[in-house]
Amino acid sequence: MNECERIQESIGPWLDGELNSAECERVRTHVGSCPACLAAQQKIEKIDLALRSDLVAQAAKLEFAPFWRALERRISEPRPWYQEWRDRLVSAPRSAWAVPALIALLLAVWSFDSYFPGWRGGVAARSGFAAVDSIDAHGRSVALWRENETKTTVIWLYEEQEGEHETAEEAPKSGPAF
Amino acid sequence: MKRLKKHLSLALLFSLVSVAAAVRVAAADKDPQSVQVTIGTILVSNQSDEFDAKLKGMEKQLRVLKYRSYRLLKDESQNVPWRGNKSFEIPGGRSLTVAPQEFQNNRIALKVRLTERNKPLLDTTVTVPNKGNFLYLGGPPHEGGTLVLSISAAVQ
Numbered sequence: 610m611n612e613c614e615r616i617q618e619s620i621g622p623w624l625d626g627e628l629n630s631a632e633c634e635r636v637r638t639h640v641g642s643c644p645a646c647l648a649a650q651q652k653i654e655k656i657d658l659a660l661r662s663d664l665v666a667q668a669a670k671l672e673f674a675p676f677w678r679a680l681e682r683r684i685s686e687p688r689p690w691y692q693e694w695r696d697r698l699v700s701a702p703r704s705a706w707a708v709p710a711l712i713a714l715l716l717a718v719w720s721f722d723s724y725f726p727g728w729r730g731g732v733a734a735r736s737g738f739a740a741v742d743s744i745d746a747h748g749r750s751v752a753l754w755r756e757n758e759t760k761t762t763v764i765w766l767y768e769e770q771e772g773e774h775e776t777a778e779e780a781p782k783s784g785p786a787f
Numbered sequence: 788m789k790r791l792k793k794h795l796s797l798a799l800l801f802s803l804v805s806v807a808a809a810v811r812v813a814a815a816d817k818d819p820q821s822v823q824v825t826i827g828t829i830l831v832s833n834q835s836d837e838f839d840a841k842l843k844g845m846e847k848q849l850r851v852l853k854y855r856s857y858r859l860l861k862d863e864s865q866n867v868p869w870r871g872n873k874s875f876e877i878p879g880g881r882s883l884t885v886a887p888q889e890f891q892n893n894r895i896a897l898k899v900r901l902t903e904r905n906k907p908l909l910d911t912t913v914t915v916p917n918k919g920n921f922l923y924l925g926g927p928p929h930e931g932g933t934l935v936l937s938i939s940a941a942v943q
Contacts, residue, residue: 739919743911747908747910761923764913
């Protein structure tokens with residue numbers, strides 16, 4: 610690339626005021642002494658002038674007022690609350706989630722029983738057995754029996770016999786062969 | 788300050804939602820209005836090899852009693868108000884009174900009293916799974932066999 614080609618590439622930015630003062634001076638000096646580059650400059654200026662006059666003529670026909678009015682209305686109208694919250698949630702830093710995450714964790718631990726009933730209620734609660742908390746057979750013999758396979762819990766009340774008041778630990782007198 | 792306010796409002800929102808969810812879950816396990824208690828009266832004996840078709844659903848459980856004959860005499864359901872009680876008539880002049888006590892971890896605690904001509908035979912407190920497995924209470928003699936009462940409960 611020779612000097613003229615480099616200068617001609619810089620003519621556009623020079624005319625648009627995009628070059629620093631040293632570059633401007635270099636282009637100006639070269640264009641003043643080089644007929645080819647001067648012709649290139651004039652050609653660009655001619656195109657620029659033609660485009661500018663055409664755009665100004667077109668712009669005069671455009672109605673900008675309704676566009677600005679609509680834009681101003683959108684800027685000034687209040688935003689719905691859910692959009693405000695959505696923006697807050699999206700733009701919140703990660704550290705902001707620490708507090709609710711901790712609360713959610715604590716509540717999850719607290720609510721564990723509700724989601725997994727019986728997890729600390731002993732073998733009977735965990736396995737779905739019916740459980741017997743207390744028995745008073747009023748002096749009669751009673752047996753309590755659980756069968757694991759069918760998850761069956763049975764209270765068996767033995768028939769009272771004359772003059773006898775055995776406790777549950779003693780051998781039952783009649784009943785099923787558990 | 789504005790940033791802090793924003794973070795606080797965010798934390799507050801989530802805290803409220805979490806608390807509301809937890810309270811809802813916790814409330815679901817507290818004090819139902821009533822409990823539907825179902826008492827089945829089954830006559831078991833060794834006099835025949837009959838197995839009542841109506842007892843098919845609990846055959847495996849009943850078979851552990853090792854009797855030969857099983858016949859459903861009565862099947863009664865009653866809505867028992869929470870903290871109240873209801874009596875179920877049992878053949879042979881007996882009565883079974885059931886009172887719901889507690890509902891926790893999807894299990895219902897019931898106070899059960901079996902009486903015979905107003906004389907108490909048995910007082911027990913049992914906990915049965917809500918809509919779950921039965922508890923069997925057996926022993927009272929009846930018509931040459933023995934009565935077995937199946938007890939189940941479901942919160943309403």
